[in-house]
Amino acid sequence: MVFYPWSLQTKILFLCSVNISTIGLWHCFFQVFNFNLERFRCLNSASINGFPKAETDSLGLREKLVKWIRNVFPGGNWWRLSSEDVDVGATAKPVTVVRALHKMWELIADDGFLIFAAFTALVVTALSEISIPHYLTASIFSAQSSSIPVFHRNVRILVVLCIISGICSGVRGCLFGLANMILVKRMREKLYSTLLLQDISFFDSETVGDLTSRLGADCQQVSRVIGNDLNLILRNVLQGTGALVYLLILSLPLGMCTLTICCALFTIMLLYGQYQKKAAKLIQEYTACANEVAQETFSLMRTVRVYGTEEQELRRYAGWLGKLADIALRQSAAYGYWNFSFNTLYHSTQVIAVLVGGISILAGHITAEQLTKFILYSEWLIYSTWWVGDNLSSLMQSIGASEKVFQLMDLGPSRQFIDKGAKLEGLAGRIEFVNASFYYPSRVKVPVIQRINFVVHPGEVVALVGLSGSGKSTLVNLLLRLYEPTSGQIFIDGYPIKDLDIKWLRERIGYVGQEPRLFRMDISSNIRYGCSRDVNQQDVEWAAKGAAAHDFISSLPNGYHTVVDDDLLSGGQKQRIAIARAILRDPDILVLDEATSALDAESEHNVKGVLRAVRREANSKRTVIVIAHRLSTIQAADRIVVMESGKVVEMGSHKELLLKDGLYARLTRRQADAVA
Numbered sequence: 001m002v003f004y005p006w007s008l009q010t011k012i013l014f015l016c017s018v019n020i021s022t023i024g025l026w027h028c029f030f031q032v033f034n035f036n037l038e039r040f041r042c043l044n045s046a047s048i049n050g051f052p053k054a055e056t057d058s059l060g061l062r063e064k065l066v067k068w069i070r071n072v073f074p075g076g077n078w079w080r081l082s083s084e085d086v087d088v089g090a091t092a093k094p095v096t097v098v099r100a101l102h103k104m105w106e107l108i109a110d111d112g113f114l115i116f117a118a119f120t121a122l123v124v125t126a127l128s129e130i131s132i133p134h135y136l137t138a139s140i141f142s143a144q145s146s147s148i149p150v151f152h153r154n155v156r157i158l159v160v161l162c163i164i165s166g167i168c169s170g171v172r173g174c175l176f177g178l179a180n181m182i183l184v185k186r187m188r189e190k191l192y193s194t195l196l197l198q199d200i201s202f203f204d205s206e207t208v209g210d211l212t213s214r215l216g217a218d219c220q221q222v223s224r225v226i227g228n229d230l231n232l233i234l235r236n237v238l239q240g241t242g243a244l245v246y247l248l249i250l251s252l253p254l255g256m257c258t259l260t261i262c263c264a265l266f267t268i269m270l271l272y273g274q275y276q277k278k279a280a281k282l283i284q285e286y287t288a289c290a291n292e293v294a295q296e297t298f299s300l301m302r303t304v305r306v307y308g309t310e311e312q313e314l315r316r317y318a319g320w321l322g323k324l325a326d327i328a329l330r331q332s333a334a335y336g337y338w339n340f341s342f343n344t345l346y347h348s349t350q351v352i353a354v355l356v357g358g359i360s361i362l363a364g365h366i367t368a369e370q371l372t373k374f375i376l377y378s379e380w381l382i383y384s385t386w387w388v389g390d391n392l393s394s395l396m397q398s399i400g401a402s403e404k405v406f407q408l409m410d411l412g413p414s415r416q417f418i419d420k421g422a423k424l425e426g427l428a429g430r431i432e433f434v435n436a437s438f439y440y441p442s443r444v445k446v447p448v449i450q451r452i453n454f455v456v457h458p459g460e461v462v463a464l465v466g467l468s469g470s471g472k473s474t475l476v477n478l479l480l481r482l483y484e485p486t487s488g489q490i491f492i493d494g495y496p497i498k499d500l501d502i503k504w505l506r507e508r509i510g511y512v513g514q515e516p517r518l519f520r521m522d523i524s525s526n527i528r529y530g531c532s533r534d535v536n537q538q539d540v541e542w543a544a545k546g547a548a549a550h551d552f553i554s555s556l557p558n559g560y561h562t563v564v565d566d567d568l569l570s571g572g573q574k575q576r577i578a579i580a581r582a583i584l585r586d587p588d589i590l591v592l593d594e595a596t597s598a599l600d601a602e603s604e605h606n607v608k609g610v611l612r613a614v615r616r617e618a619n620s621k622r623t624v625i626v627i628a629h630r631l632s633t634i635q636a637a638d639r640i641v642v643m644e645s646g647k648v649v650e651m652g653s654h655k656e657l658l659l660k661d662g663l664y665a666r667l668t669r670r671q672a673d674a675v676a
């Protein structure tokens with residue numbers, strides 16, 4: 001084989017390629033350097049990027065530089081993505097690309113024809129686009145060789161290919177966009193419905209900001225998989241494969257050189273993709289944490305304003321933003337390295353093609369037309385590899401973001417919604433607690449309810465009293481089946497509560513909580529909320545009158561059509577609307593947990609009057625369980641159950657308990673002293 005020394009042009013080409021390649025590296029170094037400089041300036045902390053301050057101080061400039069360079073090169077300490085301060089669900093089953101795609105397919109399978117049509121358009125586009133360079137070169141060289149019929153034929157084919165690829169490309173984009181939209185919609189619906197059917201204890205451990213983040217940003221990110229990543233990956237894989245086959249047919253040695261470079265590129269790309277996946281997961285967690293802080297601050301804005309903690313809240317939020325910026329910086333530095341690798345390898349292909357191709361032309365092995373085609377197709381191949389890499393890393397990011405979304409979607413519904421319980425013909429309202437004990441799942445070592453035994457007879461009014469934290473609300477939560485007793489049983493009309501149909505039971509229980517919250521809709525709809533009977537406006541007003549709410553509602557500019565939310569009404573007004581909601585349901589069992597705590601004495605008297613009056617009607621005798629701290633409000637109850645540390649310590653009427661001179665008598669005396 002003849003050895004040709006490097007010509008001047010070859011040297012220039014090589015130097016150019018090396019120079020261009022280093023731009024990526026410099027860009028990356030510049031960012032990393034700036035970032036570290038900023039951290040040295042801003043953070044006067046003990047440790048910077050894994051260098052303890054004292055240690056770095058004692059090092060010489062050269063050692064510092066060497067250590068710094070070692071850290072910022074791939075694999076160095078600086079690249080480590082620490083997830084100490086967030087739970088990234090390490091114990092849960094990781095989501096692989098195949099599993100994520102399978103899950104997505106399940107969601108979109110009903111519209112499979114759309115995906116099929118999109119992929120058909122994609123294949124046609126890819127095939128027509130990949131044929132264009134061949135006919136382009138052939139047209140030019142047929143014109144050069146003055147073969148006019150061949151030239152005309154090539155140009156005609158070229159025009160047809162351009163039209164086909166243009167139309168199919170548009171159809172492909174549109175169909176993938178549609179598929180994307182359907183996927184996000186279904187994903188959000190599925191996630192939302194899964195979350196709605198979880199046990200209440202699930203919501204004790206998850207934060208609102210975190211869950212809304214999953215529904216919002218994470219679902220959006222995941223949806224990119226089909227609309228963007230998969231679409232582009234497939235297109236480029238098809239085009240790259242076509243280009244590779246063409247290159248190998250054209251010249252085996254040149255084709256092998258390009259293939260080797262593409263393999264190197266692909267390996268780097270996989271490493272880069274893995275890194276991006278991990279970074280995306282962290283970004284997702286930090287975003288959720290930042291959302292949580294913002295959501296908490298906005299919902300407690302009055303407390304923040306009164307205590308003047310705006311700056312403290314800003315710092316808390318900025319803390320998470322700083323962590324997000326940290327990860328984003330590493331991501332863009334990794335992108336810099338990736339670009340550097342791509343540029344270097346891309347221009348190496350050009351140099352090799354010109355060098356080896358030139359030698360082959362000189363040796364008469366290939367023609368100039370073949371070399372031109374080779375260069376065009378090798379560019380195509382390398383760009384396809386780059387696109388695949390870029391979109392694969394984006395795919396990894398989306399899969400990273402999908403992990404928590406799919407884990408949440410995989411949660412089964414609460415047993416309450418699966419078990420088909422019994423529906424009784426009617427409910428008398430007899431409630432019996434038999435050895436009921438309970439601890440919250442989040443605090444398994446603290447028994448909140450301990451071996452409770454008592455019976456509430458149909459139509460009886462029973463008051464629960466006791467010191468704060470004695471377990472009154474928890475007992476009511478067990479009756480409402482928000483939680484299940486950890487041992488013992490609760491019976492309603494002689495049936496174990498867990499054997500009754502939960503929907504049927506809840507339709508027959510009215511509940512007014514400690515701090516009722518209203519939905520952002522008009523007052524009338526708030527009162528009707530969850531009412532399974534057919535009710536008209538007159539019924540709504542009747543219930544509002546019973547709850548002493550009618551007068552204040554009528555005085556509002558839009559009356560019952562006034563749109564309210566939590567902040568527009570006083571605590572007492574909200575309680576009255578919640579009481580009206582409970583009255584309208586006409587429940588067999590009514591549970592009032594501090595339901596009149598924010599009412600003035602007159603309203604409370606009126607409301608109590610209504611509850612008593614309704615109870616006296618022969619057909620609507622109802623059992624009432626009432627919790628109240630203001631003991632004067634429960635003196636008329638048929639029975640008072642006194643609780644202490646999760647146990648029932650006394651039981652009887654107001655008079656009996658005063659005679660007993662126990663905890664109830666002590667509490668009553670204390671409240672009387674406080675009023676005096």
Ligand SMILES: Nc1ncnc2c1ncn2[C@@H]1O[C@H](COP(=O)(O)OP(=O)(O)OP(=O)(O)O)[C@@H](O)[C@H]1O
Binds near residue numbers: 204443448
């Ligand atoms: N979701 C929860 N997770 C863990 N512990 C809880 C939860 N809710 C309440 N607790 C704990 O259970 C105990 C009993 O609380 P509960 O609300 O039943 O008391 P209470 O007698 O109704 O108090 P109060 O009169 O102040 O409303 C308390 O120690 C409380 O901290």
